[in-house]
Amino acid sequence: MxxxxxxxxxxxxxxxxxxxxxxxxxxxxxxFVELTQEETDKVYKSDRTNDIHMEIANLCMRIAALSEEGIKLNLDPACVAAFEKAKNESWIIKQRAKAEIAGHMSKGKW
Ligand SMILES: [Zn+2]
Structure with a gap:
């Protein structure tokens, strides 16, 4: 195609x-311009990986929301600390995935 x-x-x-x-x-x-074979290969190769990065970013938003709920329940300090850590780590994973997608976009891999 x-x-x-x-x-x-x-x-x-x-x-x-x-x-x-x-x-x-x-x-x-x-x-419209037709993409070269090399450009076409880049687009197809990155199509699925970009979807995976987006799914990971969405999962991180779910982790952040669950962590918020756990923080509010405030069972004990260790539990709250674990949820705070999970929330912070989910932000890092999400932003890393988004930065990777942005890098792909700027290089025609989308
Ligand atoms: Zn257009």
Whole structure:
């Protein structure tokens, strides 16, 4: 399958030819360029890994919410400390995943 990139907004279309109108920004067909094989490979290789990073970021938001609940229950100091640590660690994991996705985006891997 060929990939075509909108030069106005960056939207990537998959198909035998560029779409008549960009589904994101409405630019006409002549604003699309066909990606090279190397660029196409990058997009396909990063497609699943970006999804995994996003899923990890979402799981971290769940960990943070659960940790908040545990902190509020305030069973004992060690328990609260464990939840605070989990909350802080979930932030680090989430931000690391987001930074990796941002790095992929800036290198055309999306
Ligand atoms: Zn566009």
């Amino acid at each position: 060929k990939l075509f990139k909108c030069t106005v907004c960056g939207y990537i279309h998959e198909g035998n030819e560029a779409p008549n109108v960009c589904p994101k920004c409405g630019a006409p067909k002549d604003k």
